[in-house]
Amino acid sequence: MEKDLVEYIAKSLVDEVDEVSVHLIEGEQSTIVELKVAAGDIGKVIGKQGRIANAIRVILSASAAKSGKHVQLEILD
């Protein structure tokens, strides 16, 4: 579900939609979501001073609030 959510947000923001890939690393208490986008689109998912990236993180943790799991977002370059 986290994968779907991050993928949807990223694809809505970038130009090169096909270059978006999301990879989940599931641990016992926490999940790491790795997001990869085209090099030219990185700014679009991070934003000025990381504002967009932080908004995605807030939305991720709001989404995970129900399950109580800790979710971390990492943007790979």
Place this chain on the structure above:
Amino acid sequence: MIREFEGKNEQEAIAKAMEELQVELDEFDVEVVEGSKRGLFKKGNVRIRVRLEDENSDYEEKIITFVETLLEKMGYPSTVKVNYRDNAKLGLEIVSDDSAIIIGRKGKNLDAIQLLVNVYGGQLNMGTKIVVDSENYRLRHEENLVKLAFSSAEQVKRSGRSRLLEPMNPFERRLVHTALNTMEGVTTKSEGEGLYKQVRISIDDELPPLRKK
């Protein structure tokens, strides 16, 4: 979309168009199709043709779908409605059983959703700001901020000591500054760096305190 309206004069025809289509004056193009000037004894009649940009509703639909899909993928299926629209703003209302989580602590989640919608919307239509709300949170929050500003200012006046409010975003700070702008005896100033600064309310010493004669 093209529609025609009739009235005694151009203004009346335009007013009719605005009433029926629920739009503002600057949202459509008007063309006078047939007009006769009002004579001394004769009532004039004007027919206008109104051209409305379909783009607008298309844009709104895309925005609403985006927010609804986002919320659904977050695990909180909701309905999104248009709350209000004017030339530069589109107000959206999220109706959901999970509105408490959707709003979040101090509106944190609502702000994150709003930021993403605005980034998404910015690609479609430059210049429209989208305001996302749920359960009237923003209105209540604004009222509370103004109340807080007034009560803090009263305390400053009573104690003579300045007070530093919690960090706020530019919009919130502006509310505080404007609320206390007309209040005599205190001044406000923002302190700190970055987006979230703090407002300090202090005694205004430039003006001598008012004395009763």
